[in-house]
Amino acid sequence: MKKIHHIGIVSENLDLVLNMLNIEKSKIKEVVDDNIQHNLLHLIRLENNDLWIEIIVPKNNNSTVHNFTKKYKTGIHHIGILCNNIQELESKFDKSTEAVKLGKYELTVASFGGKISTLFIATHNVIIEYVEVKNE
Numbered sequence: 670m671k672k673i674h675h676i677g678i679v680s681e682n683l684d685l686v687l688n689m690l691n692i693e694k695s696k697i698k699e700v701v702d703d704n705i706q707h708n709l710l711h712l713i714r715l716e717n718n719d720l721w722i723e724i725i726v727p728k729n730n731n732s733t734v735h736n737f738t739k740k741y742k743t744g745i746h747h748i749g750i751l752c753n754n755i756q757e758l759e760s761k762f763d764k765s766t767e768a769v770k771l772g773k774y775e776l777t778v779a780s781f782g783g784k785i786s787t788l789f790i791a792t793h794n795v796i797i798e799y800v801e802v803k804n805e
Contacts, residue, residue: 674751674781674800675712675721679734680743683711686724689743699780706772707732712780721780723749733772747789747796755786755801768792775803 680686687694692713701710711724725746727735737746752758755773762768771789778785782802790797 672751673748675723675749677723677725677747677749679725679737679746681738683724683726685743701778703776705774708734747798749798749800752799752801755788755799758799759788762790
């Protein structure tokens with residue numbers, strides 16, 4: 670199964686993004702404190718589009734998106750793609766000269782189905798986050 674799962678937006682200012690998207694704060698379904706990547710993830714379900722919005726707010730200077738906020742302040746950071754097998758996808762990128770693996774993480778996101786694995790790949794100024802739900 671491959672489909673667009675979510676759009677990741679980075680900002681130091683959660684309220685700015687919510688206002689920009691005309692979304693009430695009460696629509697946030699879950700906030701995940703990601704201590705591995707040093708970010709707060711605010712998850713909002715867009716029911717009509719079958720899509721999640723992930724607003725990523727860096728917690729500190731060790732955040733994986735800290736430099737992004739310093740350069741751009743607020744912006745679309747990545748597109749999340751739902752997949753069935755992260756390892757299979759990762760092996761396809763092992764020999765690629767055009768794609769760079771940025772990171773691979775596991776965390777629990779109840780809104781996404783529980784435990785997930787993620788793989789971030791950058792190519793030609795686009796970041797894709799592959800998401801595999803481990804306990805559907």
